[in-house]
Amino acid sequence: MMFPDGKLYINGELREAAGGAKYEDINPWTGEIIGYAADASAVDMDEAIAAARHAFDETDWSTNLTLRRAMVVKLGEKLRASRDRLAEIAQKEVGSAMGAVYAVQVDGPLASIDELLKIFDEIHWEKPMGERFGWGSTSNRILVKEAAGVVGVITPWNVPFYITIGKVIPALLAGCTVVIKPAPDTPLFSTMVGEASAQAGLPPGVLNVVCGSDPVLLGEMLVTDKRVDLISFTGSTGVGKRIMEKGAPTLKRLFLELGGKSAAIILEDTPNFAEAVSQSVVCFHAGQGCATITRLLVPKSRYQEAVAVLEATYSAYSQMWGDPNEPTNVMGPLISARQRDRVMSYIQSGIDEGARLLAGGHIAKDKGNGFFVEPTCFVDVTNDMKIAREEIFGPVLVVIPFEDEDDAVRIANDSDYGLSGGVRSGDLDRAMKVAKRIRTGTVGVNGGMSIAVDLPFGGYKQSGIGKEWGQEGFDEYLETKVIGVGL
Template identity: 75%
Template sequence: MTIFPDGKLYIDGTLREAANGATYEDISPWTGEVVGRAADAAPADMEEAIAAARRSFDTTDWSTNHAQRRELVWKLGEKLKANRDRLAELARHEAGSALAAVAVAQVDGPLSFIDTLFEIFDTIEWEKPMGDRVVWGVNSERLLVKEASGVVGVITPWNVPFYITVGKVIPALLAGCTVIVKPAPDTPLLSAILGELADEVGFPAGVLNVVTGKEPAVLGEMLTIDKRVDLISFTGSTGVGKRIMEKGADTLKRVFLELGGKSAGIVLEDAPNFATSVAQSIVCFHAGQGCATITRLLVPRSRYDEAVAVLEAAYQGYSQVWGSFDDPQNVMGPLISERQRDRVLDYIETGKKEGARLIAGGKAATDKGNGWFVEPTCFVDVTNDMTIAREEIFGPVLVVIPFEDDEDAIRIANDSDYGLSGGVTSGDKDRAMRIARRIRSGTVGVNGGVSIAVDLPFGGYKQSGIGKDWGLEGFDEYLETKAIAVGG
């Protein structure tokens, strides 16, 4: 059994234990067994981290010395790449990642994005002359200046923690902010390694701080309500995002919230490979624990029975090939925790009670081991007002909804509190594009196109959040714009 070294806090330039010496167990989703321990920070530790980040931003040249911080963050990126295998093992044992998921979103994807983040950083126009203009009788020479936002509290989720951390921390540091990372309790070691490597690089004290803790709310709420923290960058559930907005209102804190999704994939009747497109809609990657995962499949009523038959066969075949820890082709492992497994099973029971028809899965997969496994699950005969069609399940559950025509498909896709992702498949590109333009979501893939990439902004509409990760827009989240006018 793999046992990782204890994760430490990284506060004010020092790797250390929690002030009271407390630790907590890190549990493997694959086995339910302990794979390590992490420092269990107390409020006093977070207080020290906030004070250090504030002091570093206010009293050093970190925010203005572009060359220094580019060099240090570059070295941190190189350290992360050099620790690829260690990160992969952490993602497998701590986040429950299957091997093929490690090679995509969990580790190799974000590592491959790092160089592009620096390329984007190098395009930022820090000062933009706006020319002279006479306003109210005064001629002014005008200039727009980009400046760091200040102290940033980064609160990360447990599903793809390293991916999210790279997408937030590197842009925030490059923008000139000082950062406090508060990871989800379930995945502390994937953030603790960041502090360890920053210490090896020699980051200035207080610029980057990592504070882990078992309790899910207290430390994050300290960041949210403290006036010394200028911005909260959060990825997680919509419910927690709403609480962050509420608690941050007293200080008018800037918030960037990347939240939940209930994304719809529309397969039109003219799709050239209709059966393949339907079969590939199985929700399996990382056991459906992805905010942008398409979990509502919309198919034309004219080909609905065909789609159901395709899915029955696809799920029957897939039921034999998922859940292997060592298979490099496997994309689906367990859910993150016993609590999450039970939550998903509760949703499945709700779907049955509301009249949806279960054609695959629906149970805990005890044959896969002692971890938190749920079978790949598919419901058909679903209406868009059912709970399983409206709420984010965050598990391997696909719901299938028939539509009458293009307008009906658009209506169903948009009839959601969320708007994060989506897809359209058609033999007519122009038709697919017309539909894609009308889907109210932050990303849409057309005919298999990948709309989530490091150089593209990622974020949602409606209750899927506020703001963007990745791309130049992701850097803008951590920057302020100042207008300067010189008379004469």
């Protein structure tokens, strides 16, 4: 089955790339072509930026709150009407297993649109700050929130629709105009947003979608162009650093949600210790998640017990994944051959550095011709090993023993990253104290979920700058102006 070609959406028009160029869209389950997407050039991106700039500067989009809300409501309706097609894209383009397709890749993002509208309705666009005497006169002060301008949205391939919604809907509601550049591996989710925007009747130039096979060319045009006011990027830390560098000459405002090497600490007094350890298998969406817990820290006093539990758990799970249509399956292939080979190089480095391969570690040829890597677990890992320090973005768990609570916190914080984490203990007060010592943007305590639409999400250190989702996510797309009126 082939998908319809993904088209560009520029200045209110669905169209081909300049010259009709296209590139292949590959199914990670099979390695086969499932469609083609418009392969944009510099000409296309320039037109998209110009359209977004015009829509922001020359129309009332940035000031018309009623119009913005109505248009986003219509956009949401059109996207919900395409739910099943979106699910098919999630499975066959992104490589999601059926257990993750609807809940994470499709239904979660669709439901979040209404929640983001509720947050929008609570924004105070003007806030009186009262009168104050100073410099020989009295002034009445007003704090005003305004749209930041033209936003370049650069999205990754792991959960592309979720991240696109999390960036685009707040940006539009805030009054910004947007140019989306999706990852080359997953163009169709963004082109679907373009199609829905056309159906909803969004004003020309307010939202533009420019997909292409050359992420450097298109991405750097957005980052370096002075007509673009803000870049919202989710992806690797390496690319985030390059965006900071390239955006510096124009003092680009940036939101960067970058990599992670998150640690879960299971303290020795954890009830159902074996169950907690068994839930640490890195398998969901083949470990392709920035906030995925990939370092498991267990006490030395119960280390051998933890290793035995993991060995049994991985052995059982080895036969439970890889079926694209099984509703309970949450693990499929990696996104591409390139990502598969990257993950395999990390596995080899773990072996070379002396970690013990407890489970997995191979390309899963029995699953088909797609980009499959077995669920993998390393034990006897030290925190200075490459597999413990760098983001692998694959189904690889590393297990590190700790001496005591202070040692566990030290190991968890001894990382360039600070995106997510977890703590488990039978003593809630103890767990909360440990959670507050971990230098990350989100922490789950005793299995608690710290990521939701109404909560800000973002990292410390090299995991990023700024927050997405929640009220703080809207703030990324707003400027604050202060007006003083002489009395």
